[in-house]
Amino acid sequence: MKVLIADDEMHIRNGLRTGIDWESLGIDMVLTAEDGREAHLVCQKERPEIIITDIRMPGMDGLELTGQAGRSLGAKKVIILSGYSEFEYAKKAIGLGVVDYLLKPVNIRELSELVEKCAADIREEERREGLTRQEKIRDILDKKLPAEEIRNILYRKGGEILCPPEIAVGAVSLDKSYGRYIQGYEKVRGDVPGSRTVYLAEADEVLVYMAEIRTREERSGYYAEFAGLLNAVNRKLAGMGSCSMGVSGRGAVTDIPQLFEQAKKALAHRMYLGDGSCIYFDMARLNQEKMYxxxxxxxxxxxxxxxxxxxxxxxxxxxxxxxxxxxxxxxxxxxxxxxxxxxxxxxxxxxxxxxxxxxxxxxxxxxxxxxxxxxxxxxxxxxxxxxxxxxxxxxxxxLSGKCYSAVISKAVDYMNQHYGEDITLKSLAEKVNKSASYFSCIFKKEMGVNFNEYLNQVRIKNAMEMLRLPDVVIYEVAEKTGFHDYKYFTKVFRKLCGCSPTEYINHKK
Known part of the structure; x- marks a missing residue:
């Protein structure tokens, strides 16, 4: 979030810029301007969400800046700084939608609290606007809105509508194979850093993205753009599963409902292509033959x-x-x-x-x-x-599970050797070439406890050995035995040993 400080007195500008811990208030960038005209140019280029401005400045006063920046330049909150003699101006500023005004000399603590409140209000407004926009986009995808309304929702900026010549749509869906399906899309929903594609909404159990195609290079390269997006989404999952994507052909912004249907039809081809696929509608031959x-x-x-x-x-x-x-x-x-x-x-x-x-x-x-x-x-x-x-x-x-001894023996040996590393049911199942659900069944059948219980037993057993050593540090033992959460380590230790790690050390002395 950006804030602009506009004041013709340098010592006030610099004092506010350096005298406030802006990062703690949720502000990423602090901009300054020495008069109204410079402030207007900064607003045009940087579009700060919060403006702190003096009323009287050369070229353009604070009230005129407030009116112009709020109407068309994206400023959402304005704080006016004024002297006692300018009280009538301050009342007029409130009529323009200014958040508040502060009397000079400015109280740093009071200004900090006001900026913090502005930032929180802006984030809440953006959250609500985002939900409203997603509802409207879902109406677009459901073919409930006319063409002009589609352009208005997606591309009205200020007073203009600037649509790209063409767009393409991608439908991203979490894969469900081998029973490892993430309930919900919280991990991957939203824009992906470094990607030119724009996140639109969640609809029909898929995440919908759109790529703008404005140049000849983008027309020929949008396949690669979507492939890069899919790779980025799968990296965000960090081994928790995978996603596949269907990509539409090209079309106008008003064709977005039809492009969305193309993307979903392309996505259906992961059935035979396999999970983690990026499938393009233009390349997928739709199989019309009914199969039994x-x-x-x-x-x-x-x-x-x-x-x-x-x-x-x-x-x-x-x-x-x-x-x-x-x-x-x-x-x-x-x-x-x-x-x-x-x-x-x-x-x-x-x-x-x-x-x-x-x-x-x-x-x-x-x-x-x-x-x-x-x-x-x-x-x-x-x-x-x-x-x-x-x-x-x-x-x-x-055979009462005895036939699984080779598989389970290999798994147990691995756990005993690598207990300090991040071991999951899925990763260990892959080590022994079994699906997670199948491996879970046979592990409990032969070992008498489930995977997590046995892994904790192995880790605590090794932790007990380490705690017998002189000058031992408990949290280091927790880390070395695979417990990255100290409280969880203590809880498991007490459950299996009947005492806390500290009590165990004192008892051994």
Whole structure:
């Protein structure tokens, strides 16, 4: 946020500029001007949100500056500085919408409090304006507004409407594969630094961005612009998941509803292209063929695989079918879901015939079996149904989890060696080549506790060893054992050891 100090007395300008801790008030830049005309030029170039101005200045007085800057130059709050003899001017200033006036000599504390209040009011006004603008943009995307209103909402600046010759629209959506779906877009919503694309709104479960195309270079380079935007968004997720993007063709600002539909149609192609894709409408061949993959699924061969307990053979059969769906560029979510249900039912039928306690198996692996079968790519559906069948067939063999010892042994060894690092369920599952939901199920089944509980046990065990050393510093032990929150370290330590780290050290002395 910017503030402009306009006063023809240098000692007042410099005193205010250096005598106030502007950063603590939420001010990023302090500008100065020695008269009204210079102040007007600064407002034209920098557009400060807050103006602090003397009433009497050469060239243009504070009241005229207030009127012009507030009408067309973006100033949102104005504070007038005046002497006792100018009280009538101050009353007139209030009529122009000035926030307040202060009598000279200025009280620094009083001015600081007033600026802080102005900054807070501006942020709240911008928040409300942003919500109102997003509601209007959603109306645009829903085709509820006429063309002139679209131009007015998106591109009215002052008294003019300055639309670019063309625009393109990008629809960004969080990926749901492998059950790792972030509820909400708080992490990635909004403008991305360094990108020329503009964030518009959240609509139809996607984040909508717009790229302005004003030059020949931008027309040929807008694909790369959106690809860069997607990379930046995925970096903001910091390993918590991924996003995909559909990008429209080019069109006029008034075509934005149609461009939005193109972007969403392009996004649907991540089903076969995979998560993390940036897909362009002009390049995506829309597949109009209705698919019923479950009708072509080889049930007989699948039954044989289940009856013979040939897990690898069933996985291969599933993989072949999903590969065929990718080759046919399937974008139909229901087709993938129906195929998964068909495969699951084949396995259930064989297990019922053999008198297996299906309910017991499902109950002991609830995390995977009760997860929603809603993914954004064929890879996600394939991984889910393979893990599902894997657990069912292992239950059919009644191996009671012993077959997972190699996987869990590798995971436990890694935790014992790297307990001081950031280890997540997802990252460890990737180390042992399993999906997170599947790995979570088999870990708890064999170890008797969930992943987080066991990791805390390993960390606290090593913390106890370190706390036995002389001249130990507790918060350093917490950091070395992977606890970046000291309070959480103390809480877990007390839970597992029955005392605080300090009490543990004193007891050992």
């Amino acid at each position: 993959p479950f009708l072509q699924f080889d049930r007989r061969r699948a039954r044989e695989s289940v009856e013979m307990l040939r897990i690898d053979q069933l996985r291969e059969l599933i993989s072949v079918h999903f590969d065929e769906m990718k080759r046919m560029k399937c974008t139909d979510v229901k087709a993938a879901q129906e195929l998964c249900v068909t495969i699951k039912n084949v396995v259930f039928d064989v297990m019922r015939e053999k008198g297996v306690d299906i309910a017991g198996i499902l109950d002991s692996n609830q995390e995977l079996f009760q997860s929603q079968m809603e993914y954004t790519s064929l890879d996600g559906y394939e991984a889910w149904i393979c893990d599902y069948c894997d657990l069912l067939l292992r239950g059919l063999k009644d």
